[in-house]
Amino acid sequence: MSEHNSRRTFLKHAAVAAAGFSIVPRHVLGGTGFVAPSDKLQVAGIGVGGKGESDIKAFHDSGKANIAFLCDVDDRRAANSVKRFPKAKYYKDYREMLDKEHKHIDAVSVSGPDHNHAIHALAAMQLGKHVYVQKPLTHDIWEARVLTHAAKKYKVVTQMGNQGASNDGPRQIREWYEAGLIGDVHTVYCWTDRPVWPQGIPWPAQKAEVPKELDWDLWLGTAPQKDYIEKLVPFNWRGWWDYGTGALGDMGCHLLEVPFSVLGLNYLQDVQASVGSVYVDEFKRGYFPESCPPSSHATMTFPKGSRTSGPVTLHWMDGGIQPARPEELEPNEIFGDGGNGILMVGTKGKVLADTYGDRARLLPTTRKENVAMKYARVPGGASGHYAQWVEACIAGYGKKEVSAPFEISGPLTEALLMANLAIRGADLKIDGKYPGRNLKLLWDNDNMKVTNFDIVNQFVKRQYRPGWEINYSF
Incomplete structure (x- = not known):
């Protein structure tokens, strides 16, 4: 510059x-x-x-x-x-x-x-x-x-x-939170109906011809060398661990951004997960470790921070799994936006929002509270995110x-990927067993490693394809 x-x-x-x-x-x-x-x-x-x-x-x-x-x-x-x-x-x-x-x-x-x-x-x-x-x-x-x-x-x-992150919703919720309208938030739920691409499937045995317009080597980049398969590009790569990060990577940044920005969350201290299974027939479960599971539920614990009175438990759910409807919500009221949502539970109340923090509302939805605008809005909201940059x-700079x-979105991404460690760990089959299930993974943030289930540390920094290594020293 x-x-x-x-x-x-x-x-x-x-x-x-x-x-x-x-x-x-x-x-x-x-x-x-x-x-x-x-x-x-x-x-x-x-x-x-x-x-x-x-x-x-x-x-x-x-x-x-x-x-x-x-x-x-x-x-x-x-x-x-x-x-x-x-x-x-x-x-x-x-x-x-x-x-x-x-x-x-x-x-x-x-x-x-x-x-x-x-x-x-x-x-x-x-x-x-x-x-x-x-x-x-x-x-x-x-x-x-x-x-x-x-x-x-x-x-x-x-x-x-x-x-x-540039929408009005996260700023409105933070103003409610800091005005004390929902008390101390201790539990958060974020959920999505993703994936809408194949997951929990075997890698196809039949390779396909690479389209003449596609440079397959450049597309692979850092990923392991493999033959091209049908329908991987441009969308279905999301469901394969070599390339994508599953439903959590796709939608998590849009949903967890609200609790992160409102509560000032940072690096998590532990996480546990359960995953859905796929049956190859009515009696036998399939095991497809290259593919993200069809559904998952990860429970993350964040330590007490500058804006919380104690630890915060955050539940991530995908593949159609949703938390129980809050009792303050009327039976026919839409929970989130129907397929995705954010629910923050405090000692004095609850807040519900859609993807991107849209349609933020206190529960019950008849509750209306006026608080002073404390945080400037981004012109254009989500659309203004681009012009802002x-x-x-x-x-x-500065x-x-x-x-x-990245000082905010970096730790947010790390939390999502840490939850993916638990999801991958719960889906690892070793000697016919799944030792990662029912475990709470303990995270050493300074050294970037899980301290009680070492096998998942291979995914903290993966092996890059020769010639595509990322070299960086802190």
Whole structure:
């Protein structure tokens, strides 16, 4: 950024000199809020199909960002973005793009399969580029710790793609909580009807032909070498541990963000889990360790923090599992949004909300309380999440607040991935038994390890494919 800004400064001064110091005010050129092309954030997108496509469009629509470079391993997925931004230079390999174009890039948007988030984001951060990374921030706990540390080390503006963090709901709930309307929160429930992709299934024995538009080696990235299979791309990878993080990784950042931001939760101290089983016939359970289970319930304990009077127990439920309906909810009232929800239980009351913290309401829903607005709202709410990051990048590191910087979203992601350790541990079969079931995993946060069930520590930092290692020292 400093090198790029120096070039901008030189060009501006040269232009002024050539014009005989005739300065025209910016507002005359473009009206209030006008941003000259030279002042726009120059954004590169890594993974520009699907969610990545909508992300870079939102950055562009802020009016303060130019989509300068596009990168995707699959030409089919990239097609819409290439058409929308015809002036953006297109690459398949993010390494080539960053190597050739880093002097012309201010910020990078990372949106691809979970297993490649960290290697893409860290490469950009090490070049001094601001980063926006889709949720979950990373695939592994160690990777989340790395990106959290790197954001401070390289002094870059960061944001995770859990746009609900910019919604009004989390701020409204925090105002209720700090006004004492629900008392001391001790229990939280978050649930989802995901997965809506296959889980609890065997890896297909039949390999498939790689589509000509897809660079399979680049898509695999850090993951183990395997043959391509049908329907893995672009969506079903979420249900395989090599690439995705299951329903918890997909929806957890959107749902757990509310209790994290309201209660100031951080690293958890222990977790236990139970998982659903799949039957290959009516008498025999299947065992498919490469695939996330079809349903799970993880119970996390967070120690007393600065905003809680004691430990907080947080229940995560997926695959259609839901907590008991609160007695304050009328029989026909929708629980959450029907498939997903957040319920916070305090000593004086309860709060219910939908995904992204939407439709926050006290229970019973007839209860109406007015409290003073204490926390500024993000213009546009969830939609404003993107412009907020763009403006913070333009302002520079530490100059403007963002809703989901890595200092917050890093620990949030770690908590989710720690719960996934318990889910994977409960699904591990050793000598015909499941020793991880009915265990409470104890977490040593400083050393990033489970102290009482060592076998799951292999998933804290996985083995990377040769040539795709992530090297970072704290």
